[in-house]
Amino acid sequence: MKVQVLKKTSNELKIEIEGEGHSLCNVLQKALIEDDTVDMAGYNVPHPLVSKAIVYVRTKERRKPEAAIKDAVKKIRAQNKEFRASLEKALKSYRRSES
Amino acid sequence: MKVQVLKKTSNELKIEIEGEGHSLCNVLQKALIEDDTVDMAGYNVPHPLVSKAIVYVRTKERRKPEAAIKDAVKKIRAQNKEFRASLEKALKSYRRSES
Amino acid sequence: MKVQVLKKTSNELKIEIEGEGHSLCNVLQKALIEDDTVDMAGYNVPHPLVSKAIVYVRTKERRKPEAAIKDAVKKIRAQNKEFRASLEKALKSYRRSES
């Protein structure tokens, strides 16, 4: 995966992600949209057969767009970690109830 | 459902959709992204508990953003229509093979 | 687009859609999930490079799965129609305010 900054202003960030398509963009966008300091989040997959995506985020007031995207990544990571732990626990508890 | 134009320039359109959330936005965005004349498409659901969404589209060169969004709607409609017909046909053909 | 019924019981329907991928499946699944008589809705795109998708729906009690999927299609259609009308109205009203 290769990321490139295409545009960066105080409230806008546009990055190109090589080697990824809809899947990662979708997750990122959902996490960005849940952030109150984000004004708009979108993406584009310019060529359906080329695995290259562009993610765009625009923040409100003094919120830096790169901070918003880093926070989105952290949030996905924390959610994933929590799910993994809860799943393990559930599978163990189920096995115990079965035996 | 109530739609309001928030911003309109030669290449940008930002609309607010009252009475809809992620679901419609997702479909619209996917259809917009598949359009080569679209530079970026995104959306936001500012308040998770309020059914109000903002859709944003930015087009390339001389493509009008309102034309892009209208074409996206047409495309979804045509796809839906085709699926409905194909599904009916499949169900009939299955019933025939069963009896 | 070609649809084929792969499995049909009183509460389950599994169809194969040739010529479509994630996009249509996603919309269908979302609409199916919003239906209270639907127990589970899922899909699969077995080969990422082949445009063929499998949609699966399981309904509750006496609800027929083919009725659930037809209702999902109707719902998407109605939403689309309403959006189109509301968008036209919004664009007209914006133009009037501009001139």
Place this chain on the structure above:
Amino acid sequence: MKVQVLKKTSNELKIEIEGEGHSLCNVLQKALIEDDTVDMAGYNVPHPLVSKAIVYVRTKERRKPEAAIKDAVKKIRAQNKEFRASLEKALKSYRRSES
């Protein structure tokens, strides 16, 4: 987040996730669908206002469904980690080119 196993057979796993909705389910389903050993993946959010989701996965042949879901989680995590590193690198390289 609390996870509970609702059903588990040699090829099927159905879990309930309390405290999560469409967002996590979507990511999980996408990752599951990309797995060749997965026959079908779906989910349901039975009550839109209650943050509780049900995820369902059915695997092929001897693949254990709990292994498929654990691998999906691992994959999302690896993708996230890689993106984070690539993003940091891109932001640094951009800052350098700016100064």
